Amino acid sequence: MALPTDLVDRVVRIDARLRPIAERPVDTTAPDWHIRTRERPRPLDEAGVRGEAEAALRALLARYEHGDDEDRAAVRALLDRCSSFRWATHLPYGRTPDGFRQQLLHLSARNHDGDTRDELLTLHDLSAEAREAGVDIRPLLLEVAELSSAEDKYGMGSIRRMLLGAAG
Template sequence: MGELAELRAWVALIDACVEPIARRPVDLTDPGWVRKTREGPHPLDEAGIRPEAEAALRDVLSRYEEGDDSVRATLRALLERCHWFGWATTLPFEPTPQGFRQHLLEMSAKDQGLDTRDMMVGLHDLCGQARDAGVGIRPLLLEVAELSSDMDRYGMGSTRHILLRAAGREPCGLW
């Protein structure tokens, strides 16, 4: 568990670096606020910590995949506590079975984040990209569902249920 303690400290430090950027007020009365947000630097780049954050996420996902139920629950709790880390940190999508699986593991570990709807929209888009790349999504959805939480956090189903539902219908079983 010492290594998990190091990882927890690392993720918490990155979370603290990103929090001020995430909490910065946005002037919604400015007609160009959406454009400015899209064109501005990514929060990890603004904080100067993208390589460290992506390495931490890779470590989280590796331990999540290899760990037992207890380790996975610990990592889900870490990402829930350090939600700014989860908000800012994601890995680039590679249109391969491994790339799709990696993003499913990320969704599973983040366990719906702060909003199930965002997770479901992201899953729908991810499934579409993977299908367009010729990736067989169903077996990977089923595989990652087995690692996922069964807790219904927001009244829309657990992460496991959402992934199983996505595996059962086309075009990704969410709509």
């Protein structure tokens, strides 16, 4: 089963709106560059696409979670192709089992997000927050690992291996 054309078109359209923001140069030689960067509106708000982008991401993650291997591969490929959408679009994190599962599904669908090291740090932080909130993370890590790619994109292990390793 392929991803619905209207969903793919929405993500591609949102990605195009976000690209100029994602690719905007940052002058790190300016003394207050980090302050100005922090004070800018969030990319989804600046582009005026927050509601549409979050709805599209929810639809992608639902397809990723409930679809078959072909659906999951299609979601990973779309997010790989639409890197500005992938960079800017995230869901709020509720410190609940379902919130943790959604964050794991998103991490899995991003499939390394261009840098496995960053994803390892993200996984570590998400897991620590969930444990602090009393979430039993092991079954959720194992559940999402089963849906995850076994591809070792950058020589640091696959997302599946990362999740299984975090589950212990």
